[in-house]
Amino acid sequence: MSDNCLFCKIAKGEIPSKKVYEDEDFFAFHDINPAAPVHLLLIPKRHVVSMQDIGPQDTQWLGRMMALAPRLAHDNGCTPGPDGGFRLVVNTGVEGGQEIAHLHFHIIGGPRPWDKRAAPAA
Ligand code: AMP
Ligand code: ZN
Secondary structure, rough: OOOHHHHHHOOOOOOOOOOOOOOEEEEEEEEOOOOOOOOEEEEOOOOOOHHOOOOOHHHHHHHHHHHHHHHHHHHHHOOOOOOOOOOOOOOOHHHHHOOOOOEEEEEEOOOOOOOOOHOOOO
């Protein structure tokens, strides 16, 4: 845990969030500025800055975090199956577009008829 980290504070419940999931190691909540009908953030409770800090010692918990993503997506409004799906985005470092320095997976989905990439094939 890092004292000055927004996402550590959210994971500890010190800053409110719209929580959708919590277990011993992970916490998931709605993004405050959603980019799609479903926009969740999934974080490890431990303070890890980014994917640049990941090494072979992290494969077990990171694998569990990856495996959680589809479950959370489907439980929260993303359409299952090949015509549905979601985007899993992990902005990494400043040049990678990361603004919050605590590792997080964006889970982005839901029907977006206005987005040609997300519309069902005609
Ligand atoms: P990134 O640019 O990958 O670091 O994404 C950070 C994300 O955190 C953005 O999509 C923000 O909208 C989101 N965010 C920032 N503050 C909060 C907050 N207090 N609660 C929920 N989401 C937040
Ligand atoms: Zn943190």
